[in-house]
Amino acid sequence: MPEGLDAWQLIVSGDATLFAIVRLSLAVSLSAVLIATIIGLPLGAALALTRFPGRTGLIVILNGFMGLPPVVVGLAVYLLLSRSGPLGFLGILFTPLAMVVAQALLVLPIIAALARQTIEDLWREYRDELAAMDVGAAGRVATLLWDSRISLLTVLLAGFGRAAAEVGTVMIVGGNIDGFTRTMTTAIALETSKGDLPLAMGLGIVLIALILLINAGVWGLRVWSERRVGA
Amino acid sequence: MRAPHSDLPLALDEVSLRAGETGILDRISLTIRPGAPTLIVGPNGAGKSSLLRVCMGLLAPTAGGVSWGGRRDARPLRRAFVFQRPVMLRRSVAANVAYALAQAGCPRRLRALRVEELLDSVSLSGLAARPARSLSGGEQQKLALARALARDPELLFLDEPTANLDPAATRGVEEIVRAAAGAGIKIVMASHDLGQVRRLAGEVLFMVRGCLREQSEADAFLDRPSTPEAAAFLRGDIVL
Numbered sequence: 001m002p003e004g005l006d007a008w009q010l011i012v013s014g015d016a017t018l019f020a021i022v023r024l025s026l027a028v029s030l031s032a033v034l035i036a037t038i039i040g041l042p043l044g045a046a047l048a049l050t051r052f053p054g055r056t057g058l059i060v061i062l063n064g065f066m067g068l069p070p071v072v073v074g075l076a077v078y079l080l081l082s083r084s085g086p087l088g089f090l091g092i093l094f095t096p097l098a099m100v101v102a103q104a105l106l107v108l109p110i111i112a113a114l115a116r117q118t119i120e121d122l123w124r125e126y127r128d129e130l131a132a133m134d135v136g137a138a139g140r141v142a143t144l145l146w147d148s149r150i151s152l153l154t155v156l157l158a159g160f161g162r163a164a165a166e167v168g169t170v171m172i173v174g175g176n177i178d179g180f181t182r183t184m185t186t187a188i189a190l191e192t193s194k195g196d197l198p199l200a201m202g203l204g205i206v207l208i209a210l211i212l213l214i215n216a217g218v219w220g221l222r223v224w225s226e227r228r229v230g231a
Numbered sequence: 232m233r234a235p236h237s238d239l240p241l242a243l244d245e246v247s248l249r250a251g252e253t254g255i256l257d258r259i260s261l262t263i264r265p266g267a268p269t270l271i272v273g274p275n276g277a278g279k280s281s282l283l284r285v286c287m288g289l290l291a292p293t294a295g296g297v298s299w300g301g302r303r304d305a306r307p308l309r310r311a312f313v314f315q316r317p318v319m320l321r322r323s324v325a326a327n328v329a330y331a332l333a334q335a336g337c338p339r340r341l342r343a344l345r346v347e348e349l350l351d352s353v354s355l356s357g358l359a360a361r362p363a364r365s366l367s368g369g370e371q372q373k374l375a376l377a378r379a380l381a382r383d384p385e386l387l388f389l390d391e392p393t394a395n396l397d398p399a400a401t402r403g404v405e406e407i408v409r410a411a412a413g414a415g416i417k418i419v420m421a422s423h424d425l426g427q428v429r430r431l432a433g434e435v436l437f438m439v440r441g442c443l444r445e446q447s448e449a450d451a452f453l454d455r456p457s458t459p460e461a462a463a464f465l466r467g468d469i470v471l
Contacts, residue, residue: 128314129318129320131289132287132314133335133382134334226362229321229323229362229363229364
């Protein structure tokens with residue numbers, strides 16, 4: 001398979017185009033996960049620890065949104081950011097920033113919903129002890145977030161996996177512009193249809209390798225931490 | 232950090248607790264004063280755990296009132312609770328105690344020393360770095376006691392702390408409880424083990440079906456129970 005050999009050559013030789021695409025993809029997906037984490041963890045914790053009318057409905061919707069089709073999120077963000085849309089004045093459509101926003105929206109329900117479940121499970125376990133120790137609301141949230149940090153890391157990983165692997169939203173709101181908004185997934189889609197299989201395969205290999213590497217890192221952290229604190 | 236007020240005497244005035252249609256506690260009035268340990272005895276389902284939780288302030292009664300040192304809304308600053316199955320935080324043994332100290336307002340610079348003292352007092356010094364969840368049942372119960380003592384309590388509630396323990400671990404826990412009582416901490420403890428009542432109790436509260444049937448000196452209760460249910464319970468008959 002000559003394409004396969006060429007793909008490896010691109011990776012080993014440190015091909016500039018290929019690595020620019022990898023860098024942009026990582027920057028976009030990591031930023032999106034960071035934003036979704038900053039909003040999603042407190043949201044999940046709040047949902048786990050409070051009771052209000054409509055809470056169950058909100059949880060069902062949030063859980064359902066974990067499976068949002070990326071192209072639909074892309075379309076919605078496109079309509080918001082397009083010149084005639086409500087946020088069109090920002091002028092960020094077809095920029096990496098738009099891709100970050102779209103991916104953050106895609107990942108937010110995953111992080112918030114899984115964090116809600118994780119924190120609520122631990123809260124059931126800890127509730128009596130924390131009440132007996134007279135721990136206030138802020139202390140409860142801090143304790144639950146800290147003691148479930150390893151599980152929450154896996155939650156973030158699920159969010160990152162979703163962001164890094166999806167092609168629909170970044171294609172629509174980024175526009176797949178060469179050297180500007182082209183990510184690994186959009187490049188693979190384009191190069192495959194153009195017939196440039198070595199670049200497509202090289203990117204595919206890098207994408208899978210990155211996801212495996214990050215998963216392995218989190219796994220290692222989990223094992224290490226379990227040995228230390230028996231989580 | 233000692234609260235300025237005392238939580239003693241603890242007084243219950245016509246306290247009832249219901250869950251839906253089910254009555255759990257039925258018009259209980261009692262006063263708990265400083266002194267030798269008070270043991271709450273009675274058959275399973277008598278309401279011992281619920282009574283302890285009401286006394287701690289973890290459960291609000293459906294009717295009646297609870298007061299600590301004459302105050303009705305006292306935060307549990309000087310009260311501590313050891314559950315029948317204590318939950319260990321997902322941290323090391325030492326970190327579990329340090330957490331309780333921090334919650335009780337112990338200044339950071341004193342914590343390491345206090346952790347050492349408390350673990351020493353429950354004979355867990357050698358296990359300080361171990362994950363708390365890897366401890367045996369008896370060790371976990373001792374750690375729960377260390378966490379409770381970290382609050383520098385005036386009142387310590389224990390809900391059948393030795394129910395799931397073997398005799399050696401039971402003795403270990405009882406020694407810690409006796410030492411705490413000796414240090415002036417008022418112990419209020421649920422138990423259905425009459426041997427334990429003989430060993431620890433200064434005063435007995437006898438409960439059946441959510442009602443308080445007797446509050447008396449331990450010796451008097453054991454030798455001359457004043458109700459037929461208590462006499463039957465002491466004989467080892469099944470009391471429902």
